[in-house]
Amino acid sequence: ANPVAECLHKTALVDLVGSSQLEIYTLKITDSVEKAVKTLHEHRLLSAPVMDDGEVVGFVDMLDILKFVIACSPNPQQLQKQELETLKIAGRAISLVPVKRVIDMSGQDPYIPMFEKDPCTEACNLLSKGVHRVPLFNKESGLSHILAQSDVVKFLGSQLGRGDNKAIGNKTLKELGYGDCTMFVIQDNATVLSALNKMAVCNVSCLAVVDEQGKLVANFSASDLWGLYADKFPHLLSTVREYLKDHTPKSLDPVCADLDWTLEQTAQKMSELRFHHMWFTDKEGSPCGVITLTDIIKISMQYTL
Numbered sequence: 001a002n003p004v005a006e007c008l009h010k011t012a013l014v015d016l017v018g019s020s021q022l023e024i025y026t027l028k029i030t031d032s033v034e035k036a037v038k039t040l041h042e043h044r045l046l047s048a049p050v051m052d053d054g055e056v057v058g059f060v061d062m063l064d065i066l067k068f069v070i071a072c073s074p075n076p077q078q079l080q081k082q083e084l085e086t087l088k089i090a091g092r093a094i095s096l097v098p099v100k101r102v103i104d105m106s107g108q109d110p111y112i113p114m115f116e117k118d119p120c121t122e123a124c125n126l127l128s129k130g131v132h133r134v135p136l137f138n139k140e141s142g143l144s145h146i147l148a149q150s151d152v153v154k155f156l157g158s159q160l161g162r163g164d165n166k167a168i169g170n171k172t173l174k175e176l177g178y179g180d181c182t183m184f185v186i187q188d189n190a191t192v193l194s195a196l197n198k199m200a201v202c203n204v205s206c207l208a209v210v211d212e213q214g215k216l217v218a219n220f221s222a223s224d225l226w227g228l229y230a231d232k233f234p235h236l237l238s239t240v241r242e243y244l245k246d247h248t249p250k251s252l253d254p255v256c257a258d259l260d261w262t263l264e265q266t267a268q269k270m271s272e273l274r275f276h277h278m279w280f281t282d283k284e285g286s287p288c289g290v291i292t293l294t295d296i297i298k299i300s301m302q303y304t305l
Contacts, residue, residue, distance in 0.1 A: 003164035004156070004300045008124055013136055014116035016155050017145040024146060026051045027060060027099050033068065034095040036060050036102075041226040047109060047133060049143065050099055056111070056135060056143055060099045062222040063106035063205055069094060070200040073193060073236060108132050108205070116144060120155075121301070123147055128298040149293040154271040156300050160264035168303050169264035173291060176299060179259055179280060181289045185210050188217055192243045193236040195220050206277050208287040209240055209251075215285040218244055219254045221276065256281050257291055267296050 025043050027036055029052040040048060040062065047061030072094050104110055113135045114122055123134045127149050136145040160169025173179075185208045186195045195207055199220075209218035220240055227235065227247030235243055244251045257266060257278035270278060270293065280289035 001305050002168070002301070002303060003305075004160065004168050004303070005121065007159055007165060008120040008300070011120045011155070012117050013114060013120055013123055013147055014145070016120060016151045017136065017147055024049065024143065028052075029057060029098065029100045031099050032095060033065060033097050033099055033102060036099045037062075037065060037226065046222055047146075049135060049146070050103055052100075056113070057100075058103035058111040059109040059133065059135075060103055061106065061109050061132065062225045063108050064102045064104060066196055066222065066225055067105040067200050068097070068102045070196055073196075106203075111135070113137050114147075115139060120152065124152060124297055124301050127152055128294060128301045130294050149297060150271065150274065150276070153267050153293050153296050156296060157264065157267035157271045160262075160267060160300070167305050168300065170262050171303075172260055172262055173257065173266060174259040176263065178291055179289050183208055183287050183290070185287060186220060186240060187212070188241040189239050191236065192238050192240060195240050196236070206290075208279055208290070209244075210287065216254055216256070216279055216281050216287045217241075218252045219279070220244065220251065224248045224251055254279060263296065263299060266291060270296070
């Protein structure tokens with residue numbers, strides 16, 4: 001039995017996002033990738049629907065743009081300082097390409113529309129597999145909301161401490177098996193291009209940034225990519241530390257999760273901080289694990305008592 005999954009099944013998707021229709025920032029299929037990044041940055045978004053003749057045809061998010069940047073940029077292993085001009089050419093090419101070329105390049109945002117009144121479990125089955133967001137439609141007025149993983153986790157944070165849900169919500173992260181796992185890390189003195197390449201090759205949305213001693217010193221994730229088009233393109237030869245210092249200094253002060261936190265506490269903390277993932281560190285301060293919004297939804301849907 002799973003009381004949390006039952007709770008989600010009894011809840012309509014619209015109840016997670018509210019009934020009032022929020023302003024949805026969209027892109028045209030002919031808009032450039034550069035405009036897409038600027039739009040996402042301006043409105044502090046990680047993704048936006050792409051429209052063609054009034055119809056939604058898909059999503060573009062920062063991970064799609066990451067995959068495209070890597071496809072257009074030189075191999076970091078072969079990169080020499082004198083090849084900077086090549087990067088400048090790549091930058092101009094990326095700037096001019098229409099967003100229709102990059103729709104769901106990451107595979108993390110397939111376009112699977114749902115209706116507001118559908119049960120939450122319909123969306124959670126997708127979100128627990130790593131899909132980041134789902135468009136919601138009103139049968140009369142069309143696209144009404146974008147349901148994100150963070151909306152579900154916020155709801156779970158309010159429900160995991162109630163009634164029978166406590167049996168799952170009170171489980172600690174240690175009891176749920178979190179801690180030691182394969183980590184995706186990057187040195188703080190590595191280039192941004194190397195970091196982007198690693199994210200693309202490993203198909204992950206974040207990297208733990210470590211110093212020479214292997215201690216966690218920063219976080220590099222999809223939201224940090226907003227800085228790619230600030231001032232001038234590219235920043236790909238900057239070190240990860242320099243780049244974060246210039247564009248997202250908060251990422252240089254990573255907040256870690258505690259293995260003694262309960263699932264309820266973790267959902268509440270990640271919602272409060274608006275984090276998509278949190279690292280675990282060992283006694284030496286080295287990263288030894290990570291928990292994501294995907295994990296919280298997956299546990300809530302699949303854990304059996």
